Amino acid sequence: MGEYMPSLEMVNFRPEEVPLEDIDVSQRSLWVANRQQEFFSRLRDEAPVHFCKDSEFGPYWSVTRFADIMEVEANWQSFSSDPAITIVEPEEDFPLPMFIAMDPPKHDEQRKTVQGSVAPANLKNLEGTIRTRVQRVLDDLPTHEEFDWVDRVSIELTTQMLATLFDFPFEDRRMLTRWSDVATGGPETGVVESEEQRQEELLECLAYFTRLWEERAKQGLSNDLVSMLAHGEATQDMSPQEYLGNLILLIVGGNDTTRNSMTGGVLALNENPGEYAKLRNNPGIIPSMVSEIIRWQTPLAHMRRLATRDYQLGGQTINAGDKVIMWYLSGNRDERAIDRASEFIIDRDRVRTHLSFGFGVHRCMGNRLAEMQLKILWEEIQRRFHMVEVVGEPGRVPSNFVHGYTHLPTVLHPH
Amino acid sequence: MASVTFIEHNGTEYVVEAEIGKSLMQTALDNLVPGIDADCGGECSCATCHVMVDEAWLGKLTSLADSEDAMLDLNPERESNSRLSCQIAMTEELDGMVVRLPEFQF
Numbered sequence: 001m002g003e004y005m006p007s008l009e010m011v012n013f014r015p016e017e018v019p020l021e022d023i024d025v026s027q028r029s030l031w032v033a034n035r036q037q038e039f040f041s042r043l044r045d046e047a048p049v050h051f052c053k054d055s056e057f058g059p060y061w062s063v064t065r066f067a068d069i070m071e072v073e074a075n076w077q078s079f080s081s082d083p084a085i086t087i088v089e090p091e092e093d094f095p096l097p098m099f100i101a102m103d104p105p106k107h108d109e110q111r112k113t114v115q116g117s118v119a120p121a122n123l124k125n126l127e128g129t130i131r132t133r134v135q136r137v138l139d140d141l142p143t144h145e146e147f148d149w150v151d152r153v154s155i156e157l158t159t160q161m162l163a164t165l166f167d168f169p170f171e172d173r174r175m176l177t178r179w180s181d182v183a184t185g186g187p188e189t190g191v192v193e194s195e196e197q198r199q200e201e202l203l204e205c206l207a208y209f210t211r212l213w214e215e216r217a218k219q220g221l222s223n224d225l226v227s228m229l230a231h232g233e234a235t236q237d238m239s240p241q242e243y244l245g246n247l248i249l250l251i252v253g254g255n256d257t258t259r260n261s262m263t264g265g266v267l268a269l270n271e272n273p274g275e276y277a278k279l280r281n282n283p284g285i286i287p288s289m290v291s292e293i294i295r296w297q298t299p300l301a302h303m304r305r306l307a308t309r310d311y312q313l314g315g316q317t318i319n320a321g322d323k324v325i326m327w328y329l330s331g332n333r334d335e336r337a338i339d340r341a342s343e344f345i346i347d348r349d350r351v352r353t354h355l356s357f358g359f360g361v362h363r364c365m366g367n368r369l370a371e372m373q374l375k376i377l378w379e380e381i382q383r384r385f386h387m388v389e390v391v392g393e394p395g396r397v398p399s400n401f402v403h404g405y406t407h408l409p410t411v412l413h414p415h
Numbered sequence: 416m417a418s419v420t421f422i423e424h425n426g427t428e429y430v431v432e433a434e435i436g437k438s439l440m441q442t443a444l445d446n447l448v449p450g451i452d453a454d455c456g457g458e459c460s461c462a463t464c465h466v467m468v469d470e471a472w473l474g475k476l477t478s479l480a481d482s483e484d485a486m487l488d489l490n491p492e493r494e495s496n497s498r499l500s501c502q503i504a505m506t507e508e509l510d511g512m513v514v515r516l517p518e519f520q521f
Contacts (some may be wrong), residue, residue, distance in 0.1 A: 042440075045463045070455070071456060072461065073460060074458060074459070074460050074482070104485065107484070108488060108489075111489070112488075112489075112491070115489065115491055119492065119517065119519070119521065120492075120518070120519030120521065121489045121491070121492060122517070123519075132426070142449070246511075350456075352452055352453075352454045353454060353455075353456055357454075359454075359455050359458070359460035359461055360460045360486075361463075361485050361486070361489065363460070363461055365489070368521070369521070
């Protein structure tokens with residue numbers, strides 16, 4: 001793939017200075033500068049279903065209002081998840097089939113195989129383990145001196161969780177973090193040098209997990225994800241590429257998401273001292289705050305669909321074969337659906353009404369686990385610290401899909 | 416108006432008056448019955464308003480649409496009498512209906 005040079009760099013302009021038809025919200029520079037919301041705001045008001053004729057990712061439609069996104073989500077018959085669910089085109093010579101990028105009925109069969117591991121009934125069994133680990137991670141942190149929250153807390157906790165769900169060798173767990181970064185990044189984001197290196201590392205992931213598969217297939221069915229896949233009727237005969245695809249789905253799904261909500265919450269509370277005060281005065285507010293953090297952060301900024309038939313949406317005709325991007329990050333700031341949507345309000349009404357988990361048959365299967373991890377983290381933070389203070393600028397992931405942070409310098413102030 | 420009884424997983428009962436035509440989900444929310452999240456607001460798109468309908472009333476409901484069936488199917492704890500309460504509109508015929516709430520919403 002050659003270097004794409006946009007004719008207009010959005011980041012050099014204010015949204016109103018760019019002709020509507022030339023707006024391209026997918027440009028990574030806009031996301032690194034954290035200015036994408038200004039452009040989404042203009043699209044929601046003036047062109048809520050907007051066609052971008054040329055971008056690094058080819059032509060695509062942007063759907064930016066809450067209600068329009070709901071309409072697309074609910075209609076998988078017209079908006080297919082096959083062959084991919086992000087704006088990036090899949091590599092033709094390295095296809096990664098995964099159930100999130102399939103439609104019913106195959107999607108449903110494969111998803112059901114693993115769904116139970118993160119369904120609410122099983123979460124009761126995990127709660128004690130999660131709390132003990134959170135306590136240990138927080139108790140090991142330095143106080144009154146600067147450290148990186150992303151590395152020491154967000155990555156560490158989500159990676160430990162993932163290792164548990166896979167029953168993955170605990171000492172090797174940072175490999176999961178690496179594979180997650182490699183899966184969602186590429187040479188253009190600086191995670192790897194080349195596409196070849198990316199594929200090599202993902203094949204190492206496959207080789208590692210193939211050993212685990214063989215081991216688990218010989219034993220009886222247990223409660224970890226690898227065992228469930230190896231014994232599941234809908235998954236036991238998957239090709240290696242399909243196994244890798246589904247592993248990446250589970251790794252990214254359990255890693256890049258909650259990781260960035262764990263960081264985003266700290267940032268949002270620092271930017272909104274009044275909300276931090278509400279939290280200090282009332283720890284019972286935490287479950288509500290967790291939903292608000294997940295809305296505010298929207299750790300996965302979009303999902304992509306392929307129109308399978310001509311479809312009228314918001315006064316525009318989307319043609320069969322068009323790429324359609326549902327910008328969750330925009331829908332979650334839509335004043336038409338959410339009162340004072342641009343504000344972070346930890347005790348807002350209808351706090352659970354947000355798009356971050358998606359809706360319809362592809363709705364996030366780990367949503368309750370994510371909420372539980374965040375709830376426990378904040379309960380344990382509040383027991384220990386008066387404030388997790390942000391002492392520098394966050395580093396932002398150069399991606400329009402993973403809406404997250406590379407680092408966040410913080411200092412802890414105990415009670 | 417019609418009367419509906421919601422029974423929480425722990426056995427607590429809530430007897431509420433339901434407006435004819437209103438969804439069972441909205442009836443629960445309006446009467447502050449706990450245990451219904453209704454994340455998608457009644458669009459049959461999240462399955463967080465799951466209830467189990469007492470067998471005596473099951474036959475009086477409109478049949479399960481494909482979209483409701485698909486959402487319920489994502490839940491490993493689905494029962495044979497599981498329904499999404501956003502898809503049940505109250506009628507006179509449902510006066511006295513009893514529904515149970517799951518321990519967890521999905």
